[in-house]
Amino acid sequence: MKKIGIAVTDLNDWTGIALGNAVRHYGMQPVKFSFSEATSDISSGKIYSGKIDLTVLDAVVVRDLGPATHNDVSFRFDILCQLKELGIVVVNSPDSIARAANKYVSSFLFRRNGIPTPETTVTNNLDEALAALSSFGRAVVKPVFGYKGIGVECVRNSESGVQKLKELFKNNRLIYMQEFIPNPGRDIRVFVVNGNVAGSIYRVAPPGGWINNLSQGGSAKPCVLTDEQERLALEASGVIGTVYAGVDIIEGDRDYVIEINGTPSGKGIFEACRVDVTMSIVEYLKGLT
Numbered sequence: 001m002k003k004i005g006i007a008v009t010d011l012n013d014w015t016g017i018a019l020g021n022a023v024r025h026y027g028m029q030p031v032k033f034s035f036s037e038a039t040s041d042i043s044s045g046k047i048y049s050g051k052i053d054l055t056v057l058d059a060v061v062v063r064d065l066g067p068a069t070h071n072d073v074s075f076r077f078d079i080l081c082q083l084k085e086l087g088i089v090v091v092n093s094p095d096s097i098a099r100a101a102n103k104y105v106s107s108f109l110f111r112r113n114g115i116p117t118p119e120t121t122v123t124n125n126l127d128e129a130l131a132a133l134s135s136f137g138r139a140v141v142k143p144v145f146g147y148k149g150i151g152v153e154c155v156r157n158s159e160s161g162v163q164k165l166k167e168l169f170k171n172n173r174l175i176y177m178q179e180f181i182p183n184p185g186r187d188i189r190v191f192v193v194n195g196n197v198a199g200s201i202y203r204v205a206p207p208g209g210w211i212n213n214l215s216q217g218g219s220a221k222p223c224v225l226t227d228e229q230e231r232l233a234l235e236a237s238g239v240i241g242t243v244y245a246g247v248d249i250i251e252g253d254r255d256y257v258i259e260i261n262g263t264p265s266g267k268g269i270f271e272a273c274r275v276d277v278t279m280s281i282v283e284y285l286k287g288l289t
């Protein structure tokens with residue numbers, strides 16, 4: 001029986017549980033492990049997590065890489081690459097996870113491939129950041145490797161806004177700043193699996209808020225995509241190279257792709273639409289292994 005590793009930290013995570021069920025549904029054996037316990041033994045060439053030998057798996061689905069410091073992230077990413085070199089199918093591929101996790105790289109690739117994305121400046125220079133703020137008027141500053149809306153800040157071109165930006169610069173030395181796109185108080189999360197749209201939801205910010213992430217109090221509502229939104233989501237996941245992805249689209253004067261998540265949760269779309277994206281992910285794997 002094929003053994004499908006599921007990299008997940010929280011054993012109660014909805015997506016991790018659903019992936020396990022989907023793997024069983026397709027007649028394969030789920031093997032859950034956490035990257036928080038990863039070990040690579042150079043002498044024996046074994047790579048394992050707890051008691052689980054990762055090198056005997058047929059495939060690995062990455063639900064999450066676990067909470068990590070800078071060192072940990074690079075170690076876990078290296079392990080993914082090494083598993084792939086050993087012939088194990090890794091989904092999403094390490095390269096695509098890295099591209100999706102890095103907002104600078106994603107923005108660059110969207111722009112280069114003609115995918116509409118908000119005006120963005122990424123800089124190590126405070127004067128450039130201030131100039132961008134004055135041209136945007138209202139801006140969104142984000143951690144380059146952020147997720148779940150954590151650390152996403154709105155900054156205005158006012159005295160207090162300039163102060164805030166200087167403060168952010170002092171703490172990070174690297175500013176990723178984007179024009180704020182006026183929107184209907186919601187954004188769109190599209191799930192793309194293997195070049196097809198598996199489903200989509202609106203994420204509506206809580207009253208008074210403007211950050212729509214479900215983990216920041218946003219709520220999920222069913223959403224029917226326009227042809228243009230569907231095309232953008234497929235193109236964006238294509239340039240990042242993910243097998244499965246959550247593509248964030250915001251509706252401004254036109255549709256813009258904000259970012260791609262290479263390890264998205266399937267819970268919100270299941271609760272809002274009863275669509276289980278993990279079944280599509282594992283169906284794809286079943287076809288490969």
Ligand SMILES: Nc1ncnc2c1ncn2[C@@H]1O[C@H](COP(=O)(O)OP(=O)(O)O)[C@@H](O)[C@H]1O
Nearest residue numbers: 118146147148149150178179180181211212259
């Ligand atoms: N340029 C923008 N204009 C307006 N709202 C934005 C913009 N960028 C992000 N947001 C809001 O902030 C949320 C989080 O931003 P996002 O880039 O998706 O980062 P994260 O990786 O933390 O989810 C988005 O879902 C959206 O609600």
Ligand SMILES: [Mg+2]
Nearest residue numbers: 148149248259
């Ligand atoms: Mg997002």
